[in-house]
Amino acid sequence: MYAHWHVFRRNPSRCTESSRFHQLLAKADSQGELGRNIATTIGLLLIIGSVLYLNSSMLFPGWWAVPPTLGSLLLIAGGPDAWINRQVLASRPMVFIGLISYPLYLWHWPLLSFGNIVALDAATPAVRIVLLIVATGLAWLTYEYVERQIRSNPLLIPVALPLAASIAAIGMIGFLSFHESIPPRSAGYGLERIIQAANGVAFPGPHLRDLDAAPTLLRRQDALAKTVLFIGDSFIEQYYPRIDWLLQRNPTGSKSVVYASNGGCPPIPKVQADHHLYCLGLVERAVQFANDPNVNAIVIGANCIGYFVEMDPRYAYYIADGRRREALLAGSRGAELALTELQSMISGMISGLIGKGKDVYLVLQSPRDHALDPRRMIGKRWGASSFRISIPVVSKDAATRSVRPIVSRLRAIAIATGARVIDPIDYLCGEYCPVMTSDGLPIDRDEGHLNPSYVRTNVGYLDQILMPPAPR
Numbered sequence: 001m002y003a004h005w006h007v008f009r010r011n012p013s014r015c016t017e018s019s020r021f022h023q024l025l026a027k028a029d030s031q032g033e034l035g036r037n038i039a040t041t042i043g044l045l046l047i048i049g050s051v052l053y054l055n056s057s058m059l060f061p062g063w064w065a066v067p068p069t070l071g072s073l074l075l076i077a078g079g080p081d082a083w084i085n086r087q088v089l090a091s092r093p094m095v096f097i098g099l100i101s102y103p104l105y106l107w108h109w110p111l112l113s114f115g116n117i118v119a120l121d122a123a124t125p126a127v128r129i130v131l132l133i134v135a136t137g138l139a140w141l142t143y144e145y146v147e148r149q150i151r152s153n154p155l156l157i158p159v160a161l162p163l164a165a166s167i168a169a170i171g172m173i174g175f176l177s178f179h180e181s182i183p184p185r186s187a188g189y190g191l192e193r194i195i196q197a198a199n200g201v202a203f204p205g206p207h208l209r210d211l212d213a214a215p216t217l218l219r220r221q222d223a224l225a226k227t228v229l230f231i232g233d234s235f236i237e238q239y240y241p242r243i244d245w246l247l248q249r250n251p252t253g254s255k256s257v258v259y260a261s262n263g264g265c266p267p268i269p270k271v272q273a274d275h276h277l278y279c280l281g282l283v284e285r286a287v288q289f290a291n292d293p294n295v296n297a298i299v300i301g302a303n304c305i306g307y308f309v310e311m312d313p314r315y316a317y318y319i320a321d322g323r324r325r326e327a328l329l330a331g332s333r334g335a336e337l338a339l340t341e342l343q344s345m346i347s348g349m350i351s352g353l354i355g356k357g358k359d360v361y362l363v364l365q366s367p368r369d370h371a372l373d374p375r376r377m378i379g380k381r382w383g384a385s386s387f388r389i390s391i392p393v394v395s396k397d398a399a400t401r402s403v404r405p406i407v408s409r410l411r412a413i414a415i416a417t418g419a420r421v422i423d424p425i426d427y428l429c430g431e432y433c434p435v436m437t438s439d440g441l442p443i444d445r446d447e448g449h450l451n452p453s454y455v456r457t458n459v460g461y462l463d464q465i466l467m468p469p470a471p472r
Helices: 002-010 018-030 033-053 063-077 083-089 092-118 125-152 157-178 185-189 192-198 240-249 282-289 304-308 333-356 396-400 404-417 424-428 452-458
Strands: 219-221 227-232 256-261 295-301 318-321 324-327 359-363 420-422
Touching: 033 063, 033 083, 063 083, 092 125, 192 452, 219 240, 227 282, 240 256, 240 452, 256 282, 282 333, 304 333, 304 404, 318 333, 333 359, 333 404, 359 404, 396 424, 404 420
Parallel strands: 227 256, 227 295, 295 359, 359 420
Antiparallel strands: 219 256, 318 324
């Protein structure tokens, strides 16, 4: 920042809206030492506070971007004579980081991305630290032998031309690989079905139509009189390939479906995360739609373990209890309030709708275990040129251990309210939970979601809801 300040003073034309910035710097020069030190101290505190306080549950960028931006502005406005700028930001380590900052920015993301490609556990703090150390070394080499050479060479073409040609060649290889003109090296090892399963997405598909243009989106397929309403998150959406398959095969003998769902939206009133603002009001609108005379069945399903037991660290779900925001943590007051809300919602549905001949189904958690993720079946040693497929053995006990506490609570809610329970684990697992069919099709898409291709042809435990009973 110290070096940047001098660049702005000497070369105002290099600064965007330089006249306004120059006015700011002129004011900074006219301030006394005390004013400059106060400004830079506040600026540094704003940046440090942002680093410590901001987290992945907050919308960024947005208003939360103001504190660090204002902090940077105050540090720059303080000028080179402010104590923090002179003693801290102008120190050799900080200047070194500033010099390599752009190549470090260019190097760190590819390394972290390739780390996750090679090893699924590359997101651990230890691996990230190692990769960032490597990125720092590469950034210094890039600065020293590329950036400085180009900047100091009056004839830039001899140096820049090979670099530009290399970038163009890499871009062309990427383009041809993306369009499958260059087959991937993994193609010769029988990994296609595993890769397809890990990347499988089948919702909403071509047959679901938006019911209207409301922010809380409802989607509908077919226009038959009797309708089944599905409420939940991606764990209820994962069954859509089977539903679509049934509707396509029996266009007149099935029912219409309406989906009130979205990824990361728990089917519980008042529960939300700041990263999922599109969930606001979705459950309430679904409950209102359930009163439609044509709706004769309501199916509720979600990744409840992800909201109550094993929360995704990127998001912080909470329940709005009056003016308080109670976090959903295992055994916390917030979790109890959320479960109470879920029970209240189901109870309200049943009490209002059961007299009209409507049924409410509660779909429990599907098997969940890291070993179920098909990507973990692909093994590769560092430096080796080949891949290997390892099919794990997952016991029913291992796949259900983490979900048992919340499943027992959901069963209790169903018994208390009269909802019907559908337990996928009873259908998918015996003593063991299979991870692959006999013909090599992975059953799961990741550690919790089912593979859309498998769902379409094999998952039939929701058929009873959509199809009339077979004649005897």
